[in-house]
């Protein structure tokens with residue numbers, strides 16, 4: 001049986017600020033699952049090694065400082081492996097995440113709306129918009145403390161896989177081939193140089209397209225993750241691996257519901273209901 005899996009849950013977190021609740025997650029996961037690394041999944045996909053019973057993977061997208069500050073000590077305490085997908089252009093810098101920058105300039109509410117809107121734009125349009133926003137504002141440039149190479153190395157030494165989340169976090173389905181080539185070349189080059197894991201990839205925002213998949217393949221990306229809120233069952237497509245969205249503040253009962261698969265089934269119904277309510 002090729003790449004066939006009974007059930008594999010992969011959790012996708014972003015920031016970790018609620019350490020107490022996050023610890024409750026880890027304690028539950030450690031009791032009830034075999035938490036494996038993405039490297040073990042790669043071995044399963046590429047070399048047909050076996051996975052333990054009830055496998056689960058913990059991942060974090062973007063490389064927020066709070067993962068180093070709050071998640072790392074707890075993952076060490078529970079001896080659990082995890083993966084951090086980093087945006088390579090931000091390492092060792094004070095550059096903000098572009099979506100936080102939009103909220104900074106436009107205010108929380110309007111900015112948040114705009115972030116959703118620009119995610120559908122061509123990447124070149126988004127870049128132009130950001131340049132214009134910075135130029136027109138009277139506010140001082142936004143600064144954000146990003147993770148350093150030393151911090152990432154410390155995480156790696158403590159069981160983290162430091163993997164690829166692109167160079168500048170564009171929406172891959174809105175990029176040209178040239179833009180995708182540059183994203184892969186730069187992110188892979190930098191991760192290789194630092195001794196991290198360039199060929200395990202998470203799509204920014206989970207957005208992918210046939211073209212982006214072709215470019216990923218040509219850059220020897222072996223495993224790529226989505227953000228589609230599904231559990232992996234049956235045959236796995238290595239470049240379209242499903243992940244479940246969770247937060248550090250997700251209540252434990254809800255985490256259990258998400259892991260049971262029921263949440264995925266209920267989600268389209270609750271979304272339809274809330275749309276109907278708005279009408």
Ligand SMILES: [Zn+2]
Pocket residue numbers: 061062165169203204205
């Ligand atoms: Zn991201």
